[in-house]
Amino acid sequence: MSDLLLAFSLMLVAYVSLGSLIAYLSRRYGVKSSKDYFVSGYRLGWFLASMTYAATTYSAFMMVGLVGLTYFSGVGALGFELAYLLVTVVILAVLGPTVWAMARERGWVSPSEMLSDLYGSRAIGYVVVGIYLVAMIPYVTAQMVGVAAIFESLGAGYEAGIVVMSALTLVWTVLAGMWSVATTDAYQGIWMLSAAAALIFSLLYNVVPSSGTTVNQVMSVLSEKGFLSITSFWALPTFLAYTIPWVFFAATNPQVVVRLYVHKDMGSYKKSVVLFSAYGFIYTIAVVCVGLLARGLTELGLFGFVSKQDSVTPTLISRLHPVLASFIYVSILAAAVSTADSIILTVASSFVRDLIEKRGVSGVSVFKLSNTVVALLTIASAYLAYLRLGFVVDLSVLTSVLLLPLAPVTIAAWLAPHESRGRVQRGAALLSLLVGASTAFGFALTLGPRRTFLTSYYGLPVSALILIITSITTLAGYVIPKLVRPKT
Amino acid sequence: MRPRRLRTPYTILSIVVIAFFYVVPYVTLKESRGLELTLFWSLTTLIWLTITNLLLVRDLI
Numbered sequence: 066m067s068d069l070l071l072a073f074s075l076m077l078v079a080y081v082s083l084g085s086l087i088a089y090l091s092r093r094y095g096v097k098s099s100k101d102y103f104v105s106g107y108r109l110g111w112f113l114a115s116m117t118y119a120a121t122t123y124s125a126f127m128m129v130g131l132v133g134l135t136y137f138s139g140v141g142a143l144g145f146e147l148a149y150l151l152v153t154v155v156i157l158a159v160l161g162p163t164v165w166a167m168a169r170e171r172g173w174v175s176p177s178e179m180l181s182d183l184y185g186s187r188a189i190g191y192v193v194v195g196i197y198l199v200a201m202i203p204y205v206t207a208q209m210v211g212v213a214a215i216f217e218s219l220g221a222g223y224e225a226g227i228v229v230m231s232a233l234t235l236v237w238t239v240l241a242g243m244w245s246v247a248t249t250d251a252y253q254g255i256w257m258l259s260a261a262a263a264l265i266f267s268l269l270y271n272v273v274p275s276s277g278t279t280v281n282q283v284m285s286v287l288s289e290k291g292f293l294s295i296t297s298f299w300a301l302p303t304f305l306a307y308t309i310p311w312v313f314f315a316a317t318n319p320q321v322v323v324r325l326y327v328h329k330d331m332g333s334y335k336k337s338v339v340l341f342s343a344y345g346f347i348y349t350i351a352v353v354c355v356g357l358l359a360r361g362l363t364e365l366g367l368f369g370f371v372s373k374q375d376s377v378t379p380t381l382i383s384r385l386h387p388v389l390a391s392f393i394y395v396s397i398l399a400a401a402v403s404t405a406d407s408i409i410l411t412v413a414s415s416f417v418r419d420l421i422e423k424r425g426v427s428g429v430s431v432f433k434l435s436n437t438v439v440a441l442l443t444i445a446s447a448y449l450a451y452l453r454l455g456f457v458v459d460l461s462v463l464t465s466v467l468l469l470p471l472a473p474v475t476i477a478a479w480l481a482p483h484e485s486r487g488r489v490q491r492g493a494a495l496l497s498l499l500v501g502a503s504t505a506f507g508f509a510l511t512l513g514p515r516r517t518f519l520t521s522y523y524g525l526p527v528s529a530l531i532l533i534i535t536s537i538t539t540l541a542g543y544v545i546p547k548l549v550r551p552k553t
Numbered sequence: 554m555r556p557r558r559l560r561t562p563y564t565i566l567s568i569v570v571i572a573f574f575y576v577v578p579y580v581t582l583k584e585s586r587g588l589e590l591t592l593f594w595s596l597t598t599l600i601w602l603t604i605t606n607l608l609l610v611r612d613l614i
Contacts, residue, residue, distance in 0.1 A: 140591050147598045148574060154602050155567045158609045159560065288586050295590065301579055312571075335609050342602045350595065 070220050072387035073394055080256070080395045081233065087252050088237045088245040099422060099431045102242030103174045103414040109247055109327040115337035116251035118324045119344040120403035122153075122314070123257065125211045127352050128397050132381075133374035135356025136363075139292035141299030143353045145307045150345045152312035157338045160316075160479050161325050165334050167482060168326035175414035176322040178423070180471075183478035184494050185486040190419040192498050193471070197319055197412050199460075199506065200467035202446055205234075205408050207461035208401040209450035211375075215394055218379055224451065230398065231447035234406045238443075239436040243327065246406050253399035258344065260396030261351040267385055268358045276367040283361030290364050292357065306519050306526035310465030313472035313532075317465070320407040322475070323414065355381070405446070413438040456514070463505060463514040466528045470501025473532070473539040484543060493542020501535040559613040563605075570601050 096102045109117070135142040164179075173179045177197065181190030209230050216226030237249045273280055287293050315321055328334040359381050362368035368384075371377045378397075382390045416438045417431070460467075474494045478485040485494075508517040508527055517527050525533075574597055582590045608614040 140594075143591060144574075144578060144594045147594050148571075151574060151598050151601060152571060154605055155564075155571070158605045158614055159564055159567070284588070288588075291586065293588060293591055294586050295578060295583055304575075304579075308575075338609060339606045342606055346599060346602060 067220065069383075069387040069390060073219055073221070073391040076388070076391040076395050077229070077398075080399065081229075084233070084237065084249050084252055087248050088240045091241045091244040091248040094241065094244045096241050096244065096432060099414070099417055099435060100172070100174055101244075102432060102435050103410065103417070104168075104323060104326045105243040105247060107169055107327060108329045109243075109333070110329060111333040111336035111340065113247045113251050114324065114328050114333060115340035115344070116254040117247040117327075117403075117407070118321060118337065118341050119348075120250035120254035120257065120400070121320050121324065121407040122345070122404075123348060123400060124404035125208055125397050125401040127348065128257075128261065128393070128400060129211060129375050129378050131349075131352050132356040132359070133371075133377040135353050136360045136371065136377045137374055138298040139287075139294065139296045139360075140353070140357065141295055141304060142356065143349070144299075145304065145311070146349045146353065147346075148308045149311040149314060150342070150349060153315045153345075154338065154342050156315040157325075157341070160476070161338065162331060162334060164322075164325045164479055165328060165331070167479075173326055174323075175418040176319040176411065177415040178418045179322070180475065180478065180494075181419060181423075183482055183485045184491045186491045186495065187419075187423070189491070189495055189498065190415075190423075192495065192502075194412075194415045194419055196467065196471065196498065196502050197415055199502070200464045201319070201408050201412050202442070202449070203460035204464040205405045205442075205446040206449040208405045209446060210453065212398050212401045213450060214375075215379070215397060219394070227447050227450050230402060230405070231443050231450075233398075233402045234409060235440060235443045237402070238406045238410050238439050242410065242435065246410055247327070250403045250407065253403040254344070256399045257396045257403075258348055258351075260393045261348055261355070263389060264382075264385075264393055265351045265354055265358075267389060268355065268381075272384060273358065273362070276362060276365075278362070278365055278367060280358075282365065283358060286364040287357060287361045292360055292364075302521040302524050302526055303519060305529055306521070309526065309528040309532060310469050313469060313476075314465065316475045316479075317468040317471040319411040319415065320404070323411050324407075409439055409442045409446070412442055460509060460514050462518050463509050466518065466531065467502060467505045467509075469505070469528055469531050470498050470535040473536040474498060477539050477543060481543060484546075487542075487546055489546050490542040493538050493545075497535040497538040497542075500538065501531050504531055504534070557612065557614055559608060563608060563614045567601070567605075570597065573597065 100106050131142060131146060171182055173182065177190045177193035180193050181187055209227055212230045213223045213226030217223040237245050269280060273283060328337060359368060359377055363370050371380045382393050413435060417435050474497050484490060512520060520527055522530065577593060578590055582593060
């Protein structure tokens, strides 16, 4: 057994043991109803609420995908990730408090239930559950594939990675639902940020000096080679293709929408937005700096060129001390688990609330039922990861595009909740969802998910076209009744 | 002071800031090779997040 594998195994045992203890202790908060299980009975304090929001939002993509994207495309990756953060915090500040208040007043537990209630339509709830399944399960599968690939590269085995990831996702969810997810998210969020900080400090104070260069020289070469400018990769249509689906993340992704409900009071909500803003900003800057430093070292001939985007971080980590490398590898696992369990819990909430509880099915233990749905979704994702189906993993690239039709439908209803229950509004919302989702999925089937993501028509990426079509359709539903209303 | 009294101006200004976030790099900073673009995106985000959080905590938006 290599030093790295030994250090990783010990670090993994420590991470799993402490996380499991935290999840087990969270049971003391008590779970008696689906409201307790899925949204903590609206009782989360600001620290847990903000950390679960951050850890859920920032997946393994950050430490693996974004580092690689920065390495290959330069500082445009910073613009892409900060655009997400900027718009998200604006949405959280302007719309979040209203959503928080409505959730308590109307008793929302799942995001599909929210839309179903806002539009007074069960059909909308069912369509949304369908969109979540198609969009989110591939995303969870991709997280599992990423973790399994790391296990494989360390010599621990691909299947072992899937087993560890799915076992953690399952156990840390079923122990106490949102309580165990939020508490372990806080723990994992701290781990993720600490690992990013450790990596950047190690690069700045160890790797760069020991390579016989300075940060100034690295920055000079990055500037000279154009990596601090808009590179050819970041042509405007590409920047739009990346940012448009992501800037609406806070309104479209169910695992973060549900996190608008969970705060115990408005003071807690506000403090959690502040902490999330700080977390997101620091984490993004740290991760992008890692990618830039790696590229600078490559340009100076001090770090071999890495040809695959997702291999940049593992190659960089391989130069570090095994204990530090293991700490960072486990942070990637933590980022994947904290995202996956939140998604599975939220998708399960849609099943339990919209398809079972709201249909008046009784005589079933909510706790057992919820745990069964969580287990089935976890097993399904693990099985897909085990099969390594290319299309399913690729489809995760399109997750945010597939969810995009939810943006205008959701935001319009948040802004005008007293109008959204009208017959025309309801019909337009349903049409938006069906047209938008089938357009995205149709493109994915014909062009393939990866090509769909970057394909542009008249300078506009597919995501922009979907957003325009669904926005016009949704808006028409709100405007037409006002135009045809008889004057009294 | 009426709670959330700055909500509308804040929302309009946010849209302007977000528009600048896209337009400035592709119009003004396209040819820059130093740290200008990095600083523009980082500082714009940092400043607007700070303003947003201050207004939110003081119940003005």
